[in-house]
Amino acid sequence: MKRTDREKEFSRRIVSRRALVLGGLQLGVAGALLWRLRDMQLEQSEQFRLLAEENRINLRLLPPTRGLILDRSGVLLAGNEQNYRVVIKRDDAGDIDLVLARLARLITLSEDEIERARRDMLRNRPFVPVTVAERLSWEEISRVASNAPALPGVTPEMGLSRSYPLRDDTAHVVGYVGPVSERDLEALETPDPVLLIPRFQIGKIGVERLAEDRLRGRAGSQRVEVNAVGRVMRELDRVEGTPGANVHLTIDATLQNYALERLHGHSAAAVVMDTTNGDILALASAPSFDPNLFVRGISRANYSELLENNYRPLVNKTVQGMYPPGSTFKMVTALAALDAGVTDGRETVFCPGHMDVSGHRFHCWKRGGHGRVGLVSALSESCDVYFYEMSQRCGIDRINAMSTRLGLGIRYDLPITSVAGGLNPTREWKRANRNAEWQVGDTINASIGQGFVLSTPLQLAVMTARLASNTAVLPRLIRDPLERGDTRAASLELRPEWLRMIRQGMDQTVNDRRGTAYSSRVVADGQRMAGKTGTSQVFSISRAERDAGIRRQQDLPWNRRNHALFVNYAPFDAPRIAVSVVVEHGMGGSSTAAPIGRDIMLAALNDGRPPLAAYPAPQRNRVQYEQQELEERLRRPEDMRISRA
Amino acid sequence: MSYLEYNTRQMPAGLRKVLYLNWPLIVLLILVAGYGFVMLYSVAGGRLTPWAEPQIKRFGAGLVIMFIVAFMPLWFWRSIAGLSYVVALLLLLGVEFFGTVGMGAKRWLVFGPVRIQPSELAKITTVLALAAYYDWLDLKKVSHPLWVLLGVLIALIPALLVLRQPDLGTALLLALGGGVVIFAAGVHWGYFAALIASAVGMVTLVLQSRGTEWQLLKDYQYRRIDAFLDPTIDPLGAGYHINQAMIALGSGGWSGRGFMEGTQARLNFLPEKHTDFIFTTLAEEFGFVGASSLLLLYMMIVAVCLLTAMRTTNRFGALLVMGVIGMFFLYFSVNMAMVMGLAPVVGVPLPLVSYGGSAMIVLMVGFGLVHSAHIHRARLPS
Structure with missing residues (x-):
């Protein structure tokens, strides 16, 4: 519309005024923006710069090399093996299926492995390397490397993985490692961040677990620059860790x-100890298993096979297995009686084959009885009635005290898992656990290592070593270079004349024609062996079974037969080695356990192989045959890799 | 105003118009666009492709368009204001029914090889229509409720259509830009006071409606609001962008981390680093010096344009310039406030600097109109 000049001027004034107001407002807003900019860029810039660095820099841990586990002379028990593996990156591979198919023609890949690799690749970001196959042979890896042009995105890599070159031999002692689990982390108060690295392995059982801190080492670190999706752009710096x-x-x-x-074919355990310092020279639990299976991730089939085996290969019977010690316990009862002063050891007790106590009849294993026996012959012929009598004289409390003094019923602090404490039954124990009062019969049973008494093969070896050395030796599994040798164990303070009688009894057990282990004697000079057999009842043959004609152990099913035990030490005049053997359901200590105990003792005294000359002449033919058979299974010295580390 | 109103002797004609262009404005525009070229070159890792080169070409084309628009007589723009407004409305309705979907919103119309974004066009046409409306309206009726309502409707109809796409950022800019023209036209203060009061009420309502059946905004918009109010709630989710933007901006310090040395941009922590968040890259690499100098250039553009508006007695020209510059100011202030954590993330580009075709062309058309008003200003009788 047509406006007059006055109207135009009026309009211009209004617009100008409003323009000034708007300009003022805009200036205000710009001022606020500038203030905010100043605040962020000048006042808080340090803080934001720090956040930017945190964004950009990623600290990566470099897993340390795990320490080795070596035997006393440097033989490698657990080492780190070069492990060749093939990894693939999705964004470099292009057509995943094609590349995987080509790869499957070069190395053996199962359908499952291919499927898993494909899934891992699709689940991760395209630049994340995914492991397709592990533990490849040198031939396979070189085939992959030489075909590299046809395999985009595929790289052969080398890593270290735990290996146990002696396989079954030390599985129960050394244990094995496995991937870190939630439970492993929960057990730790402040978990080492290195444990969170994917695929990092931690000791699961045995020395691997108990010496974890020493073996693991300290992680190194690497600072890398990453982009927003986590791809590494470059390495900024690196601090090497310290190996375990x-x-x-x-x-x-x-x-x-x-x-x-030597235990092959039995469900059994054997412990060999140095009597002078407690060094455990062998800790064998048969059957064993291959710990390498666990490192690689054991298959379900293999695992259930191990679990369902009647001989329980996964159990370390040397420290976990608790058995009634049977007659091997009689040295304890004898010493308890001597210590209590209720016998001088020379007086004799008449054994008619049984003993009646408060209306019950307790039998000797020899139905016809031993006649008059003294302490020495009671041990060597293993007369039960003598010890029934002694236990009645000194009581369960003194037997328990002596048992503890000799090392039974104690849980030893060894760097292996599931060390059991055994059981020295007391009145209080029975009241608490069986809700019953201690009976006279309980003491009688305990006196011959039956009833409630339970010991582990390790404890029996410690007892034998203590009897042989008269010192309170403690078992030792790790040779600490810092405390080499000079820690002599305290004296047991058993009177020499008592020990002389005990030792004489053990000597005659093996070397006296009437001794229970006479057939397992050693005839070599300077290797004379003393020992004690034990046969502990698991089930008694019931009247019904007896009526059905079952009289002998052989007629019973395996798992109801008696345990066979044998403890021994040698040389008799200057003891160095103590051995304990427990054969589960082995039926007889003298028939089954004693020959094994002798062979292991002779191997310990003679650098690992018993000399034929140490056996009594009439047995040599048979022994030679057995030795040849065994030799085929034994590891040759050249198979043992000595590590100079 | 009509052709007859022109005092033709006072108007520059033909090539003489070049001399009467607003040259300071042209220099400022080129400087600001230059900031954009440098940053686009940097965020592409030191390459002209894929962003810097197309942007330079578009800016060149934009300048040509600006000159064409500038040389057109102002009365021409006034006479097509109503028509262009209706066309833009129709196109917006077209988006409603035939639009192509991109990133959860319908914003584009496709005619063969040509893709147009009617919401960008609406920014110009709304300002044109309002300026023409208030030029036509009797000065005495400006504050009359009925006529105020008509002005408000002119601004709100395109805004509501854009809001339905949904594009909250552009809708707000349209409404506020329209508000600037209405304010400049001299509508009574009371209306604005009432508007601010009702806006506060509206915000309360929007926030209250959340989670109910009549929820007014999309869920993602609410999440953006949450992230804006407290970016630390969800540093990897909705708050991620704004957190990373603030880190980039703050870590620039006084003089920045150096050209192409910004880790946040180079390592892709910044989202949309070449479009909506380009200011953060500038602030990271050139620091306070770079960022505040860009702000200063923007404010100089605003000042130059406001002076143009104040110096003309041509009511249409003055209102048009006020509208264009109001829109321009809203663009960069909302964008900067957004990346500095002072406003919610609403997807508003930094004018002339962010990579993008439609917005650039529309802005250059807008500045062409400013030039046209400047060249064809009715000079005061001396």
């Missing part, structure tokens, strides 16, 4: 191998 320390065990790999193979 090596652990030297007291185990003698040769002897361990011998002991385990």
Whole structure:
């Protein structure tokens, strides 16, 4: 519309005024923006710069090399093996299916492995390397490397993985490693961040677990620059970690191998100890298993096979297995009686084959009785009635005290898992656990290592070593270079004349024609062996079974037969080695356990192989045959890799 | 105003118009666009492709368009104001029914090889229509409720259509830009006071409606509001963008981390680093010096344009310039406030600097109109 000049001027004034107001407002807003900019860029810039650096820089841990586990002479028990593997990156591979199909023609890949690799690749970001196959042979890896042009995105890599070159031999002692689990992390108060690295492995059982801190080492670190999706752009710097320390065990790999193979075919345990310092030279639990299976991730089939085996290969029977010690316990009862002063050891007790106590009849294993027996012959002929009598005189409390003094019923602090404490039954124990009062019969049973008494093969070996040395030796599994040798165990303070009688009893057990282990004697000079057999009842043959004609152990199913035990030490005049053997359901200590105990003892005294000359002449033919058979299974010295580390 | 109103002797004609262009404005525009070229070159990792080169070409084309628009007589623009407004409305309705969907919103119309974004066009046409409306309206009726309502409707109809796409950022800019023209035309203060009061009420309502059946905004818009109010709630989700933007901006310090040295941009922590968040890259690499100098250039553009508006007695020209510059100011202030964590993330580009074709062309058309008003200003009788 047509406007007059006055109207135009009026309009211009209004617009100008409003323009000034708007300009003022805009200036205000711009001022606020500038203020905010100043605040962020000048006042808080340090803080934001720090956040930007946190964004950009990623700290990566470099897993340390795990320490080695070595035997007493440096034989490698657990080492780190070069492991060749093939990894693939999706964004470099292009057509995943094509590349995987080509790869499957070069190396053996199962359908499952291919499928898993494909899934991992699609789940991760395209630049994340995914492991397709592990533990490839040198031939396979070189085939992959030489075909690299046809395999985009595929790279052969080398890593370290735990390996146990002696396989079954030391599985129960050394244990194995496995991927870190939630439970492993929960058990730790402040978990080492290195444990969170994917695929990092931690000791699961045995020395691997208990010496974890020493073996693991300290992680190094690497600072890398990453982009927003986490791809590494470049390495900024790197701090090398410290590898884990090596652990030297007291185990003698040769002897361990011998002991385990000697137990072959049985569900059994054997412990060999140095009586002078407690070094455990062998800790064999048969049957064993291959720990390498666990490192690689054991298959369900293999695992259930191990679980369902009647001989329980996964259990370390040397420290976990608790058995009634049977007659091997009689030294304890004898010493308790001597210590209590209720006998001088020379007086004799008449054994008619049984003893009646408060209306019950307790039998001797020899139905016809031993006649008059003294302490020495009671031990060597294993007369039960003598010890029934002694236990009645000194009581369960003194037997328990002596049992503890000799090392039974104690849980030893060894760097292996599931060490059991055994059981020295007391009145209080029975009241608490059986809700019953202690009976006279309980003491009688305990006096011959039956009833409630339970011991582990390790404890029996400690007892034998203590009897042989008269010192309170403690078992030792790790040779610590810092405390080499001079820690002599305290004296047991048993009177020499008592020990002389005990030792004489053990000597005659083996070397006296009437001794229970006479057929397992050693005839070599300077290797004379003393020992004690034990046969502990698991089930008694019931009247019904007796009526059905079952009289002998052989007629019973395996798992109801008696346990066979044998403890021994040698040389008799200057003891160095103590051995304990428990054969589960082995039926007889003298028939089954004693020959094994002798062989292991001779192997320990003779660098791992018993000399034929040490056996009584009439047995040599048979022994030679057995030795040849065994030799085929034994590891040759050249198979044992000595690590100079 | 009509052709007859022109005092033709006072108007520059033909090539003489070049001399009467607003040259300071042209220099400022080129400087600001230059900031954009440098940053686009940097965020592409030191390459002209894929962003810097097309942007330079578009800016060149934009300048040509600006000159064409500038040389057109102002009365021409006034006479097509109503028509262009209706066309833009129709196109917006077209988007409603035939639009192509991109990133969860319908914004584009496709005619063969040509893709147009009617919401960009609506920014110019709304300002044109309002300026023409208030030029036509009797000065005495400006504050009359009925005529105020008509002005408000002119601004709100395209805004509501854009809001339905949905594009909250552009809708707000349209409404506020229209508000600037209405304010400049001299509508009574009371209306604005009432508007601010009702806006506060509206915000309350929007926030209250959340989670109910009549929820007024999309869920993602609410999440943006949450992230804006407290970016630390969800540093990897909705708050991620704004957190990373603030880190980039703050870490620039006084003089920045150096050209192409910004880690946030180079390592892709910044989202949309070449479009809506380009200011953060500038602030990261050139620091306070770079960022505040860009703000200063923007404010100089605003000042130059406001002076043009104040110096003309041509009511249409003055209102048009006020509208264009109001829209321009809203663009960069909302964008900067957004990346500095002072406003919600609403997807508003930084004018002339962010990579993008439609917005650039529309802005250059807008500045062409400013030039046209400047060249064809009715000079005061001396």
